[in-house]
Amino acid sequence: MASNMDREMILADFQACTGIENIDEAITLLEQNNWDLVAAINGVIPQENGILQSEYGGESIQGPSYSPASHSTSSSSTPPSSSAFRHVVPSRQIVERQPRMLDFRVEYRDRNVDVVLEDSSTVGEIKHILENELQIPASKMLLKGWKTGDIDDSTVLKTLHLPKNNSLYVLTPDLPPPSSSHSGTLQESLNQNFMLIITHREVQREYNLNFSGSSTIQEVKRNVYDLTSIPVRHQLWEGWPPSATDDSMTLAASGVTYPCHRLTVGRRSSPAQTREQSEEQCTDVHMVSESDGDDFEDATEFGVDDGEMFGAASSALRKSPIMPDNAENEGDALLQFTGEFSSRYGDCHPVYFIGSLEAAFQEAFYGKARDRKLLAIYLHHDESVLTNVFCSQMLCAESIVSYLSQNFITWAWDMTKEANRARFLTVCTRHFGSVVAQTIRTQKTDQFPLFLIIMGKRSSNEVLNVIQGNTTVDELMMRLMAAMEIFSAQQQEDIKDEDEREARENVKREQDEAYRISLEADRAKREAQEREIAEQFRLEQIKKEQDEEREAIRLSLEQSLPPEPKDETAESLSKLRFRTPSGKFFERRFLYSSKLQVVFDFVASKGYPWEEFKLLGTFPRRDVTQLDPNKSLLELKLYPQETLFLEAKE
16 A cells, blocks of 8 residues: 555655664654654754755755665656655764753652753653652652663663653552542542543534543543544644643543533644645755555554554454344344444443344333333444444443343344344334334434333333433433333332232132132032932941841741740740830740740840840849750740840940
8 A cells, every 4th residue: 555655665764864773663753753754853863963854955064965775766756655855964063962852741640740851861860850859769769651661770861762752650669659638539530420522623513422530531532533533643632631641641630620621623634734834834844745644543543563564554444243134033133233242342231132122022011010121222323423432431331231231121233234224114113103113214324323212001112212322421321210210100000000900809819719618618518418418328228228138037037936835735834024125025935845046036036136135034144145045945944934134235
């Protein structure tokens, strides 16, 4: 690329003019002067020590001359973007070398000390001056901020090839930190948030950006680059405090006004314009260069160091898509979105719901009233100038992340690709209606990203707020809180309705349960009665069968008995009288020769079987049923008459 070759030529010219052989050191000095060759040379070689003169005009002082090899091949055809210089050293009789003065701004905690020394002084002399100013022993100081390494107290400043203005800082690791109120104030400022109201001069547009006190000036400039597309090295600022001399300083230490500070930024004039102004204002320095330098950005913005700048062409980093084009599966698309978002803006970001928008509705709106949340839909657009600042400064702010995680279900979608945009608008029309879809459709690219706050209602979903990307952390938080107030009021009503409905349902359930228990009790009672009746019937049947069987036996025995003998019978008779358990009596006559078994059969025929009843004699008292039934009444002395008692066996 031409711009790469321009810088190589500027580097070669600078080394030839200054005699600095270390490429890294030469690049550092050129970077400090924004690749302005004249300014870089004057920063190293004071004008009193020589005159730089262009070959394209003006008188030159006689003396030894130098022309770079890259230009010596053709004196008649010099490339338009090249520059040629002669380093003309006047004779010592004409000009004596004057000492070169160097300015140092030294920062120590909350103090800044200005030191002015000749370049023939040593680092130790700076420490000696600081020892008197800061009241710190020189042996306890570590003087940092040098552009080169291997610095000790005996190092001569001239050998470091320093520019005229330098910023250093002092570290005292062996000394305890101060307990003064200044240190406490600085620490407190680091924890505060500063609002920078930055006006873009060319377009007359104002940005309100929030930064923590620990953010550096360099971070502010990089964020402004994302907003304005003005590279850091081309930014021309107005409004920074005098103490803000180094881009590595924090806002808390820079002296900006809390809580708000106004700044103005514009694009620095191109080197060609700078060259024209230089030719008008400076009579002894002329530079010929057609390179406008706009093809290059800061090396750190491309992720390359100074050594790589001349080994490879510089090009802007292209971001990989945050979501695949024409994403079919919403879950997979959001997984890629979350991963890419984390790689760009860090791990401190809202927890994005992985799944379809319908699933996000289900999660946010269709649980119990106490568990419902608002739905936040983040619509990303990579081509909007507001996206990087909105994501890094607002959406990833800890307060916003915490508030969203507690009160919202956050769903995201990328609107950069037309296919993804059309898909979301279709879903949006289905769920929110054509009015909301048309509102999103008419949003311009620079109005993105959008943040939609959705509240689920009984029969529909209501869009409470559409937040555009040109907002601040405080404004975003206020609008989120305002949406939460509306949602909380609706949620309380829903909770009340749900509690009343649950109370009614509980009463109904209790009534249904009591009715069920009553039915169960009635059924159990009825079944018990039925079982009791069935058992009674069974027992009656058994008893009936037993009675019938017993009656049949009785009749059989009654029929099998020999006839009762009459009184006129010649054989001797025994008259037996029987007393039943109920107190009734019955009697019968038996022959002496009759067996005892005949007596048993007679008693059984009367309904008192000997298996269940026993016959007891009185004198002597004996259990007749225990006697031998085959013996005669005469043998058992049951004559001529006897009274026997029937008694049920146990």
